[in-house]
Amino acid sequence: MAWDFETEPEFQEKLDWMERFVADEVEPLGHIGLHPADVKNPRYEKLVRPLQAQVKAQGLWACHLGPELGGQGYGQVKLGLMNEILGRAVFGPSVFGCAAPDTGNAEIIAHFGAPAQKEKYLKPLLNNEIVSSFSMTEPQGGSDPLMFVTAAVEDGDEWVINGEKWFSTNAKWSEFLIVMAVTDPDAPPYQRMSMFIVPTNTPGVEIVRNVSVHGGRDGSEGYMRYTNVRVPKDHILGERGGAFAISQTRLGGGRIHHAMRTVGACKRALDLMCRRAVSRKTRDGVIADKQTVQMHIADSYIELEQFRLFVMKTAWMIDKYKDYRKVRKDIAAIKALMPKVYHDIAARALHIHGALGVSNEMPFAGQVIGALVMGIADGPTEVHKVTVAKQHLRKYRDVADPMFPPYSIPQLKQAAMEKYGDAADIVRELAEAAEAA
Numbered sequence: 001m002a003w004d005f006e007t008e009p010e011f012q013e014k015l016d017w018m019e020r021f022v023a024d025e026v027e028p029l030g031h032i033g034l035h036p037a038d039v040k041n042p043r044y045e046k047l048v049r050p051l052q053a054q055v056k057a058q059g060l061w062a063c064h065l066g067p068e069l070g071g072q073g074y075g076q077v078k079l080g081l082m083n084e085i086l087g088r089a090v091f092g093p094s095v096f097g098c099a100a101p102d103t104g105n106a107e108i109i110a111h112f113g114a115p116a117q118k119e120k121y122l123k124p125l126l127n128n129e130i131v132s133s134f135s136m137t138e139p140q141g142g143s144d145p146l147m148f149v150t151a152a153v154e155d156g157d158e159w160v161i162n163g164e165k166w167f168s169t170n171a172k173w174s175e176f177l178i179v180m181a182v183t184d185p186d187a188p189p190y191q192r193m194s195m196f197i198v199p200t201n202t203p204g205v206e207i208v209r210n211v212s213v214h215g216g217r218d219g220s221e222g223y224m225r226y227t228n229v230r231v232p233k234d235h236i237l238g239e240r241g242g243a244f245a246i247s248q249t250r251l252g253g254g255r256i257h258h259a260m261r262t263v264g265a266c267k268r269a270l271d272l273m274c275r276r277a278v279s280r281k282t283r284d285g286v287i288a289d290k291q292t293v294q295m296h297i298a299d300s301y302i303e304l305e306q307f308r309l310f311v312m313k314t315a316w317m318i319d320k321y322k323d324y325r326k327v328r329k330d331i332a333a334i335k336a337l338m339p340k341v342y343h344d345i346a347a348r349a350l351h352i353h354g355a356l357g358v359s360n361e362m363p364f365a366g367q368v369i370g371a372l373v374m375g376i377a378d379g380p381t382e383v384h385k386v387t388v389a390k391q392h393l394r395k396y397r398d399v400a401d402p403m404f405p406p407y408s409i410p411q412l413k414q415a416a417m418e419k420y421g422d423a424a425d426i427v428r429e430l431a432e433a434a435e436a437a
Contacts, residue, residue: 011078017058018085022092025051030090035218036099037131037170051095052128062097062126064253069110070126071097076315080260084308087264094128100257101134101169104250105178108195112238112246117197121176130175135168135198135224136247142166143379145180145244146189150226152181152196159183159196159236161229164208171222172210174200179226180243193243197235204229215369249324255378256318259311259334262374266304266345269367273297273349280352287352296348307341310334329391332384339375343368 007015034043055061064079065071074082086092093099102125109122124130141147150163161181168177176199183194198205204227210219238246274297277288287293314330321327350357350364357364375381 007081011081014058014060015081015085018060018082021051021054022085022089025054026089026091026095029095035173035220036091036094037173037220039094039128039131039173048091048095052097055096060096064098064103064257065106065110065126069106069122075319076256077312077319079257080263080312080315083257083260084264084267087261088268092264093261097126097128098257099128099131100254102128102132103257104254105132105134107253108178108237108246108250109197112195113197114234117235121197124175131170131173133168133171133174133177133200133222134250135165135171135177135179135222137166139164139166139223145193145247148180148182148193150179150181151185152179152183152194154233155230157233158230159233161196161198161204161226161231163226165222165224165226167211168222168224170220171200171207171224172219174222176200177205177224178237180247184241187241190244191241194240195237195243195246196231197237198226198229198231202229202231213369213373215366253324255331255335256311256314258374258378259307259338260315262338262342263304263308263311265367265370266300266307266342269346269349269364270297270300270304272362272364273300273345273352276349276352293352296352300345300348303341304345307334307337310337329388332387332391335378336381336384336388339371339381342374343371346371 029047032043032047034041034047038044039048052061059072060082062069062071063074063082066073082096083098086096086098089095093103106122106125109117109125113122121130121132125132137143138148138150140149148163150161150165152159152161154160161179163181165179168174171177176197179196179198180193181196182192184192206225206227208223208225211221211223212219213221274288277293277297278286280287282290288297310330311334314327314334317327317330318324324331346364346367350362350368353362353364356362359365
């Protein structure tokens with residue numbers, strides 16, 4: 001029996017260092033107009049590289065990776081505790097070597113890339129010398145792979161790719177893109193697609209335009225067009241037709257890491273909400289004394305703690321089973337829950353700050369939009385709720401399971417009477433026993 005909510009003292013020391021370091025050194029980077037993916041910007045070199053050196057000296061660089069790739073190989077529970085801290089700062093993942101989408105792309109290349117690909121792309125990616133993009137979703141079909149039309153066709157020793165992709169994050173800064181394309185249109189639905197490494201400077205790769213999430217100006221989301229893009233045969237990743245399975249493994253880890261960082265963002269919003277409540281004066285005291293404000297704070301704390309415990313439980317299950325498929329239901333559940341918790345806490349914090357809350361002086365408007373993004377990115381909330389329901393209903397559909405007989409009140413009542421006797425007889429026997437006593 002081991003239900004434990006404690007952290008080992010040695011690792012807690014590392015978390016304490018991270019708390020101080022992120023608050024003092026990393027959070028301010030989010031206010032200087034620099035993007036975390038702009039790794040070749042001279043200001044990035046000057047301001048971010050020294051902080052990364054401190055992280056490496058602490059042994060906290062890219063901790064999601066195994067030692068053979070320069071990380072610590074931490075399990076998801078430790079990563080969860082770390083990502084709570086990193087989620088407070090825009091530059092947190094970049095400074096600690098775990099920024100998306102590079103983490104997932106590195107995982108794919110590490111497992112499925114050829115030696116030459118690892119040498120050319122994986123090493124600089126892990127060192128944050130370059131960034132990459134995951135080019136999956138399409139304008140007409142979103143993230144539904146059965147709607148994809150971007151195709152790759154064999155031509156001698158090359159693949160020729162044609163099609164369009166939508167919301168390829170960090171495309172304009174990327175050195176390469178991992179592109180999902182249909183290679184076998186007549187194969188079973190989830191075996192139609194393959195993945196390819198496509199250098200961004202390959203002829204025929206075009207960024208139609210750089211799109212910003214509303215309120216932003218960074219143009220971080222690339223609208224991509226691939227016109228007769230030729231890549232060598234060995235630029236395929238994994239087996240032909242294996243893109244869907246690879247992407248689900250990649251996205252499983254990405255989804256829980258999004259949730260972990262969202263815990264940190266929610267903590268930050270609640271922290272700012274409370275600071276505002278105890279410092280904002282009215283004619284008869286501070287707003288922390290107002291019952292409505294207290295309700296906002298209480299609701300936010302309760303929702304945050306529920307969500308955090310669910311995320312950490314899911315992280316623990318991943319560590320236990322070492323198989324994302326066995327934790328599919330819970331990963332889908334926290335992904336579905338995340339946007340609502342994030343939105344509600346950020347919206348309350350915004351409201352309590354009044355006019356200041358809707359300004360660009362505070363993060364709340366961006367967090368509200370970010371919550372809506374979390375309801376779309378890596379699969380929409382509706383899809384994840386369907387997954388939760390289907391996974392949960394499986395055991396109830398198995399009518400052969402003696403633990404779950406066909407549900408019928410008369411049947412259950414009959415079974416109870418056969419086992420325990422008629423209720424009236426039981427009551428009579430108890431009364432007679434009491435009189436005899």
